[in-house]
Amino acid sequence: MKIAVMGGDGFVGWPTALHLSDQGHEVHIVDNLSRRWIDTELGVQSLTPMDSIQERTRIWHAETGRRIRFHLIDLGRDYELLKNWLGEVRPDAIIHFAEQRAAPYSMKSDRHKNYTVNNNVNATHNLLNAMVELNLDAHLVHLGTMGVYGYSSVGAAIPEGYLPVQINTADGRQASQEILYPANPGSIYHMTKCLDQLLFQFYAKNDGLRITDLHQGIVWGTHTEQTRRHPQLINRFDYDGDYGTVLNRFLIQAAIGYPLTVHGTGGQTRAFIHIQDSVRCIELALRNPPQRNARVEIFNQMTETHRVRDLAEMIARMTGSEIAWLPNPRKEAAENELIVDNDKFLALGLEPITLESGLLGEIVDVAKKYAHRVDRSRVPAVSAWTRDIAPTLNHDPEGVRLRSVS
């Protein structure tokens, strides 16, 4: 297959491109390198030393004889360029990672809110629009997030995209219907993924496009089979307060002997998946495209759920770290249940890597190995969700240390 990986220079995109190239597909990476620019803006860098995309693809070729081609296109801004490129290459499948993906970054300021809405809505819409215009019957696989469901339970396990409900009809009966799960996003970033869902729904209905939306949990882990092959193929590892997920921040804190900082009560339950499983799921989704004119196919791409404080305790147990409690910068419920269906990927043969089995390796092989590169001032989360929350945040990294010791 000819596969276009939009956002293929990113954390999930890069190992996906390698995995698919390794299987013999013709892989094209399209990226505007905005994430590298954002690293520059924030003054942060990947824990792992990450080469340029040009260098990484060169090394991949040297190691394997396979070529991954890189194309610098901004999906949100360069509609004509994107359309012309798609029209030339006419890929069989398109994997769409090309969005601003950090919730804290999306809440930093009005400029960051606008950037996230603009970038993400336009990237997705330009892609759909061009596919229709070019009469391109490619399978579009999009990376969405568990966050579109919101983290409030309706009292049932979260289904894979569609919720069966009963509606009272005018004549007093109950009619059953499946609806797109009611969106309840917790940040501007998550909201853009809800907007994406409506775009997909419309284009599938009006133009018959074949679309798979993967509602993904928090991805952890660094290495996949392919990234291990050469030190310069290594994946990025974000640990800063904006792009670092809660788990990555814990790993770094454990590695440098800092207390693990838990926000609020740590009662927020989140869904997780290992990067190797994420890449496998994407492969499985590619192998099982929906029919033309079918509704959008939705998978929950996650393998386990944990409360944040339980995760902290798991890592504390493995490493002997302490735990420090901080105010929550996010506007969200202090505690939530999260039960999620993921039967579809399991039925297709996914065998999950668990946190319990893999976390220690991650601490030793990655976090401790590169601990000398850590910039401690970058670990705390500093983006507040509302003006009321902002003054409660402690922006001083040493403050964390003091509070936890006392």
Place this chain on the structure above:
Amino acid sequence: MKIAVMGGDGFVGWPTALHLSDQGHEVHIVDNLSRRWIDTELGVQSLTPMDSIQERTRIWHAETGRRIRFHLIDLGRDYELLKNWLGEVRPDAIIHFAEQRAAPYSMKSDRHKNYTVNNNVNATHNLLNAMVELNLDAHLVHLGTMGVYGYSSVGAAIPEGYLPVQINTADGRQASQEILYPANPGSIYHMTKCLDQLLFQFYAKNDGLRITDLHQGIVWGTHTEQTRRHPQLINRFDYDGDYGTVLNRFLIQAAIGYPLTVHGTGGQTRAFIHIQDSVRCIELALRNPPQRNARVEIFNQMTETHRVRDLAEMIARMTGSEIAWLPNPRKEAAENELIVDNDKFLALGLEPITLESGLLGEIVDVAKKYAHRVDRSRVPAVSAWTRDIAPTLNHDPEGVRLRSVS
């Protein structure tokens, strides 16, 4: 009150601005005049001779002594300008009409799809973003559309925004919940209004903004109490295939002795409201703002529903016109029921003007009066919803005549 009317140069915005100014409010119109530019792009013009906004506000002042101030700002593109302006004026209420509002225009080409998504999403998001940034506790009243519901019935009357459903819980019970009515947009334009809904939901939840969303039916009629006061205060009347609603096209066809062109079986049911009632509803909504931190207030702003073919027959009866049947350029169900709740506005005292009582006046006072200005070639709808539909459309206006006569 100090009221900002975003999109106040448009068909609903202008009479709203006059109505509120007449009641003594301090009214500011913000508009980028894009609709006038689109008229130029399409080579069409309002049936009624429409003066510049500067001239219209000058005449309003001369007639009444009241001032309406006009500000040229693009809500979608000029975030900083908008924010600065809002920060200076700090209106008590903001009425948001400033979007590209024609479904056929939104489906014309890939460029028009992108324009509509960009313009509408950014206009709405910039407004919300700036309000939060400025800590501006204004009541935001947005004009949405009945089209967000989709025109497919769930077997119950369409409620005002929120649908009560039952969900099967894990332990076999049924839990009741009210959800935002599942979106089912029929065009890119309607889809942007669904995206708006999610933006409103998020900003009401995260930042406590007070927002009212009016799900409006097709607005008909030209005059309100205020536009009648001077010939140069007259409202615009669109009859072209893109901006002219089905009703306006019928009125023009009746006035110039053309057959009334019905698409498909004419079995599509639509909701309607007179412009005078629309303006009154907006006033009622302004008088009844939601609380801070409440959910978005949603009203169905319509007063009656009709099948398109029944409308055609009503007008044929009043005028003796013939009816011609054409292929439908839209991808939609041929026939649909539409039962809509509008109890909230009725409870607040709205007394609807009916089509049965008002249509004839509209034909005589407006359509026939200005019939000499009609450009016949502009009446047919030419924007196709999909590539399959495009070739079935007859772009030759004389073709209509021949088919109906034979």
